[in-house]
Amino acid sequence: MFKKILIANRGEIALRVIRTCKEMGIKTVAVYSTADKDSLHVRFADEAVCIGPAPSVESYLNIPRIIAAAEITNADAIHPGYGFLSENAKFSAICAEYGIKFIGASPEMIHYMGDKATAKATMKKAGVPTIPGSDGIIDDYDTAFKMAEDMGFPVILKATAGGGGKGMRVVNAADEFKKAWDDAKRESAAAFNNDALYLEKFVEEPRHIEIQVFGDSTGRVCHLSERDCSIQRRHQKLVEETPSPIVTEELRQRMGEAAIKGAEAIKYEGAGTIEFLVDKHGKFYFMEMNTRIQVEHPITEEVTDFDLVKEQIKVAAGIPISGRNYFPSRFSMECRINAEDPRKGFRPSPGKITHLHIPGGHGVRVDSHIYAGYTIPPNYDSMIAKLIVTGQSREEVIVRMKRALAEFVIEGIETTIPFHLKLMDDEGFKSGHFTTKYLETFDFSKL
Numbered sequence: 510m511f512k513k514i515l516i517a518n519r520g521e522i523a524l525r526v527i528r529t530c531k532e533m534g535i536k537t538v539a540v541y542s543t544a545d546k547d548s549l550h551v552r553f554a555d556e557a558v559c560i561g562p563a564p565s566v567e568s569y570l571n572i573p574r575i576i577a578a579a580e581i582t583n584a585d586a587i588h589p590g591y592g593f594l595s596e597n598a599k600f601s602a603i604c605a606e607y608g609i610k611f612i613g614a615s616p617e618m619i620h621y622m623g624d625k626a627t628a629k630a631t632m633k634k635a636g637v638p639t640i641p642g643s644d645g646i647i648d649d650y651d652t653a654f655k656m657a658e659d660m661g662f663p664v665i666l667k668a669t670a671g672g673g674g675k676g677m678r679v680v681n682a683a684d685e686f687k688k689a690w691d692d693a694k695r696e697s698a699a700a701f702n703n704d705a706l707y708l709e710k711f712v713e714e715p716r717h718i719e720i721q722v723f724g725d726s727t728g729r730v731c732h733l734s735e736r737d738c739s740i741q742r743r744h745q746k747l748v749e750e751t752p753s754p755i756v757t758e759e760l761r762q763r764m765g766e767a768a769i770k771g772a773e774a775i776k777y778e779g780a781g782t783i784e785f786l787v788d789k790h791g792k793f794y795f796m797e798m799n800t801r802i803q804v805e806h807p808i809t810e811e812v813t814d815f816d817l818v819k820e821q822i823k824v825a826a827g828i829p830i831s832g833r834n835y836f837p838s839r840f841s842m843e844c845r846i847n848a849e850d851p852r853k854g855f856r857p858s859p860g861k862i863t864h865l866h867i868p869g870g871h872g873v874r875v876d877s878h879i880y881a882g883y884t885i886p887p888n889y890d891s892m893i894a895k896l897i898v899t900g901q902s903r904e905e906v907i908v909r910m911k912r913a914l915a916e917f918v919i920e921g922i923e924t925t926i927p928f929h930l931k932l933m934d935d936e937g938f939k940s941g942h943f944t945t946k947y948l949e950t951f952d953f954s955k956l
């Protein structure tokens with residue numbers, strides 16, 4: 510087992526990893542930017558190394574500085590958390606070169622799954638259902654246009670280097686195709702330095718449902734059921750829950766088996782997530798694979814009693830998984846508490862937390878790095894806490910979530926709490942029948 514793990518991240522996920530390391534008797538090293546010198550991850554780790562100024566490119570994204578911090582502290586592994594370098598193939602490769610175990614995917618795996626057209630082709634070959642469309646990237650406009658016409662509108666153009674919505678265009682009719690093609694190309698060239706596109710039939714009003722998978726070095730893969738992430742705004746998830754209100758035991762079985770088939774085909778090791786779109790007929794299609802621990806992992810932990818970070822560390826150390834699959838025995842939901850003003854278009858609201866009360870009680874978990882007197886820097890992601898509530902039924906979870914949200918006091922900044930409070934009272938949300946378009950028609954004015 511590792512003796513010392515460096516956590517190449519900040520905020521709540523850095524704390525989350527430190528907590529499990531402590532329980533496993535593993536020493537921890539925090540890295541931090543000057544903007545984070547008063548952060549809890551710095552205080553809770555056994556050692557801390559300042560790696561640069563506030564901008565991420567000079568600190569949390571700076572590979573030489575992080576490797577240097579690992580070398581001087583003698584860390585034998587690095588946990589990258591999510592975001593930052595967690596899906597950076599070069600970083601994964603450099604860790605290996607320096608004999609530091611990267612607790613995440615191999616460079617090849619990151620590279621493969623990072624190219625969305627390749628990932629899709631690989632999954633299709635493995636027998637995972639994919640959305641009808643082009644076989645890989647399309648080089649020329651005329652071929653793309655002809656394929657779109659044959660397929661029938663609406664279609665969607667996607668950047669192969671994309672993900673999370675960037676470089677993506679929905680095309681509703683033939684006369685919009687040229688502009689969409691040009692726009693998607695330009696946007697993906699600017700964002701990813703790669704303008705290659707592929708084409709798919711557009712699935713209208715889908716749900717976003719993902720399956721947590723786990724592989725080990727023996728080639729064995731298990732799944733830990735689904736998370737429903739349909740409540741999003743501009744590709745930012747706000748609420749996640751498990752089990753999904755629309756997933757039957759039979760659908761869970763089939764989606765779980767498909768996810769395992771896909772992950773086994775690529776000999777996937779460690780924690781991964783296979784994202785699916787589910788259409789209104791309950792048909793599911795592979796969308797993307799994430800090769801990291803995800804923000805929303807705690808809801809899976811709460812319903813399966815499986816510590817995903819502990820298992821990541823064990824698998825990275827070469828310890829095999831049990832091999833069985835995990836099914837939800839309870840209901841769990843996460844509300845992302847962001848330092849944003851939901852009344853003003855979710856505009857960032859960094860600054861000092863003057864007063865704070867964190868909710869507690871039965872079935873309530875708060876993963877957060879904030880404290881009274883802490884100043885949220887403007888340089889990073891605006892998520893400041895995850896409120897995770899668990900219970901015996903979806904109805905109980907919603908009532909408990911309302912209670913916990915009402916108990917949560919964060920003064921000095923604006924947060925997404927008023928939005929979540931309103932959502933928990935919304936009939937559409939409570940019914941469980943909503944799609945990824947749900948927040949497009951939500952009234953944010955009377956929060």
Ligand code: MV4
Nearest residue numbers: 640665672673674709710711712717741797945
């Ligand atoms: C789609 C789709 C409909 N049809 N593909 C959004 C981000 C990227 N991962 C792919 N996305 C979508 N792909 C087809 N063929 C709709 C979306 C989509 C979406 C997916 C999940 C959650 C929220 C979304 C919001 C808008 C569009």
